[in-house]
Amino acid sequence: DISKDHADQAIHAKALLELGDSYRIFGELDKGEKLLKEGKAIFESLKIDGQVATANNKLGALNVNKGNYEIAINYYLQALKIWEELKDSQNIIKPYVNIGAVFKNLNRNQKAEEYYEKALEWAEILDEYRARMYVYNNQAIIYNANAVTYQSKAEKDTLNASLFRDSVQFFIEKAMNKYEGALELARKLNDNRTRALCLTNLIDLNVTNGNYQEAIALSKEAEIILQDIGAITSLVSTKVNQSEAHRHLGQLKKSILRGE
Numbered sequence: 001d002i003s004k005d006h007a008d009q010a011i012h013a014k015a016l017l018e019l020g021d022s023y024r025i026f027g028e029l030d031k032g033e034k035l036l037k038e039g040k041a042i043f044e045s046l047k048i049d050g051q052v053a054t055a056n057n058k059l060g061a062l063n064v065n066k067g068n069y070e071i072a073i074n075y076y077l078q079a080l081k082i083w084e085e086l087k088d089s090q091n092i093i094k095p096y097v098n099i100g101a102v103f104k105n106l107n108r109n110q111k112a113e114e115y116y117e118k119a120l121e122w123a124e125i126l127d128e129y130r131a132r133m134y135v136y137n138n139q140a141i142i143y144n145a146n147a148v149t150y151q152s153k154a155e156k157d158t159l160n161a162s163l164f165r166d167s168v169q170f171f172i173e174k175a176m177n178k179y180e181g182a183l184e185l186a187r188k189l190n191d192n193r194t195r196a197l198c199l200t201n202l203i204d205l206n207v208t209n210g211n212y213q214e215a216i217a218l219s220k221e222a223e224i225i226l227q228d229i230g231a232i233t234s235l236v237s238t239k240v241n242q243s244e245a246h247r248h249l250g251q252l253k254k255s256i257l258r259g260e
Contacts, residue, residue: 097134
């Protein structure tokens, strides 16, 4: 309200973008979209291209929330084009990450990988830990989903079961590698929620892969974090996996203790 009559309308446009994005976060998508478009229109009239790209990026996120994935990708691509033309290395990584996430949601994993790899290239150049952590985690999710797909094929096609199981192992190992990379970065960033997510998934994969000692070691770290953030369901899952690991190692008393 204060900025509406300000001599510098860029200030008002910036306020509109921030407010619109806040409405998006709180689920008031139509109101948020209206404000974002108003802010974008002002920046376009002022020919402030970098902020037009920011508006497009935020509108992309809003349309993801609406489930309008094709529209979201179009907005992200518009943002990417502008930031590339401006050689804005600080912002260029954002649409690569966001487009990758949309393709992941659409189960178009090959396209997701293309954009994630581009995002990683920029993350390495910028030494951007958080973007790398996010991308590694999402890549791990994709690889894990691929492993599940090939496991299903192995169960249905007994003639080619051995080949499919090799693919299962290949993708499990790739998923573990990416989760380990994300976990290392989560520790550096002191991001306990991502740290907990990576630990929980790594424990599950290590049990699946027969790495029982590693699963137990990770469980000890996970329990502390999960209790701190109050993630009870994940804490129960971790205890179940720890119990299973002890059982496979013949440590039945410890297995029963964790299961209780």
